[in-house]
Amino acid sequence: MTSTSVKENVQFHEELRQSVRNVCSQFPDSYWRELDAKLAYPEEFVNEITRNGFLAALIPEEYGGSGLGITEASIILEEINRSGGNAGACHAQMYTMGTLLRHGSAEQKAKYLPKIADGSLRLQAFGVTEPNTGTDTTKLKTFAERKGDKYIVNGQKVFISRAEHSDLMILLVRTTPIEQVKKKTEGLSVLLVDLKEAIGNGLTIRPLRTMMNHATTELFIEDLEVPVENLIGEEGKGFKYILDGMNAERILIAAECIGDGRWFIERATNYANERIVFSRQIGQNQGVQFPIARAHVNIEAADLMRFKAAELFDSGEKCAAEANMSKLLAADASWEAANVALQTHGGFGFAEEYDVERKFKETRLYQVAPISTNLILSYVAEHVLGLPRSY
Ligand SMILES: Cc1cc2nc3c(=O)[nH]c(=O)nc-3n(C[C@H](O)[C@H](O)[C@H](O)COP(=O)(O)OP(=O)(O)OC[C@H]3O[C@@H](n4cnc5c(N)ncnc54)[C@H](O)[C@@H]3O)c2cc1C
Helix, strand or coil, X not given: CCHHHXXXXXXXXXXXXXXXXXXXXXXXXXXXXXXXXXXXXXXXXXXXXXXXCHHHCCCCHHHCXXXXXXXXXXXXHHHHHHCCCCHHHCCHHHHHHHHHHHHCCHHHHHHHHHHHHHCCCCEEEEECCCCCCCCCHHHCCXXXXXXXXXXXXEEEEXXXXXXXXXXXXXXXXXXXXXXXXXXXXXXXXXXXEEHHHHECCCEEEEECCCCCCCCEEEEEEEEEEEEHHHEEXXXXXXHHHHHHHHHHHHHHXXXXXXXXXXXXXXXXXXXXXXXXXXXXXXXXXXXXXXXXXXXXXXXXHXXXXXXXXXXXXXXXXXXXXXXXXXXXXXXXHHHHHHHHHHHHCHHHHHCHHHCHHHHHHHHHHHHCCCCCHHHHHHHHHHHHCCCCCCC
């Protein structure tokens, strides 16, 4: 990249940040706080961010999106969280859409992508996790049996977020029993499920209340019919398709954590400057300021790995190690910043009106989902360092 194009890129990113901030400024802390209290979905926010084209950042221009890279997509999600909002309400559209884009047929892409781009269809649900198999994805039990031009699907999923607020769902199922495949990663397939048609016709969605407002659900699937034309890519190759989307997911979640971290640091700093105890600002005490400074340092360091991973991704280079490491570093840094912000606020950190407890709960998720910290460490140990596989 020439120095002029680097400058143009920096300027473009700054403008992009500003335009996301403009939308987010219409949704103040009180908006998110009220939704949190009711465990309600941020419908107006998601509509507005979609209407402004931000969720279509990764969709190529020929399908009505803006054809941007993961770097820009990550900036969008970072700014949502940086504003005090929660991109978890809509982030999945960015990374699940990649499965359709990379592996869908020309007909599927022409049918769905323009509508996803203009917001008339939401692809916000991603059905992988199951109650009995957890992180051991290849052992999942949901089975789709082909009968003529349909798949008949039976099984159960858990923690499937936004299923009640989405039109479409990417569903990972087994199409060949595990005993009949050479490698356990074979025989899994990806189906695109039309949720509006499926609900009441084999699909039951039950909300699953969690610590934070995340619109997650359990899915009960009984003889659900999915047309064969909704198979994405080749039957039996679905695990690879899902893995293909994982690097994007890791980088985008890392960026959300960076946004959270910056929000926590700003709130902690402001409070430490304003709060007077023992006749001086609490931030004058090194015991208060050092943890905030350290959390800031760690957020900035994690951000470097996030941009390194995003740059590799956008240049089509291998980035699995960097994507995984950026997710781990950013999730750890945002969790550290969350603890620091809570501690700095003393008792008021626990009061809902300060929003720290809400964001604290939200950022805690990223130690566990979409991939837990242990599994990232296992990846690095095995694939980067060459240590024996531990599971
Ligand atoms: C709010 C929320 C939203 C979610 N949204 C979605 C969604 O939209 N779609 C979806 O498919 N899933 C979703 N998930 C599921 C999420 O991806 C899983 O919870 C996560 O991958 C961990 O799986 P598990 O809960 O089954 O934990 P388990 O696999 O049971 O693991 C439990 C603990 O053991 C550890 N562990 C397990 N095996 C090993 C090992 N070999 N080595 C070291 N440690 C190990 C894990 O790190 C974890 O801490 C969501 C989860 C939550 C909480």
